[in-house]
Amino acid sequence: MSERTSAEPRSNDTAAATTAHVVPFPAPSAAPQIAFNREELRILFNLYGRMVAEGEWRDYALDFRRDKAVFSIYRRASEMPLYRVEKDPKLARRQGAYAVVAASGHVMKRGPDLARVLSVLEKPLRAV
Template sequence: MPFPGGSKPATVTFDRRELSELLNLYGRMVAAGEWRDYAIDFLKDKAEFSVYRRSSEVPLYRIVKDPALAKRQGAYSVVAATGLVLKRGPELSRVLRVLDKKLSVVG
């Protein structure tokens, strides 16, 4: 079945810079003992980087790239396991800071 316009619909992905930022944060959180697994999903309308404490659980956080929201709220968001959007914005590095703050608290 052909697609309108003659090509397959584009899939949303993370580029090399975005993946580098995500994996850098993931590495720091693994070293801190907070996270143990991740999954990347490239869908037709958005890309998701999900992090887990254990691979058998629901994700602790989902970092979502949704280009359809780029002009309104910003393409990037961090979503907690409950579905609560913790931070949203146009720059991935600024949105990821909401998770980095949890790592930097020293008791």
């Protein structure tokens, strides 16, 4: 017969096995995911709809990450994005939370107001 010490876990002792996986209260909360709100999406999709109607843009993608939200604009779905509209709340007090980034990585415009930042993508009016 083999002798077992009290430190060795038993196969039928489930209470000892579950105490190792208990999460202490209060549990550390996960960082909130950054996203565009309804008003920001309305502004983005108004511009996107106008540019699709003109035949300039064809597709878009939304990416919600822990540190920023990204609205990517494509000419064709198989290409790299023409522009990225990024929302980064960490930069809100310094440079502004919104930025328009070109395909080359160049920041075209940055600021605290989304509509004003997106004005860099608007086509200037022409006399007909």
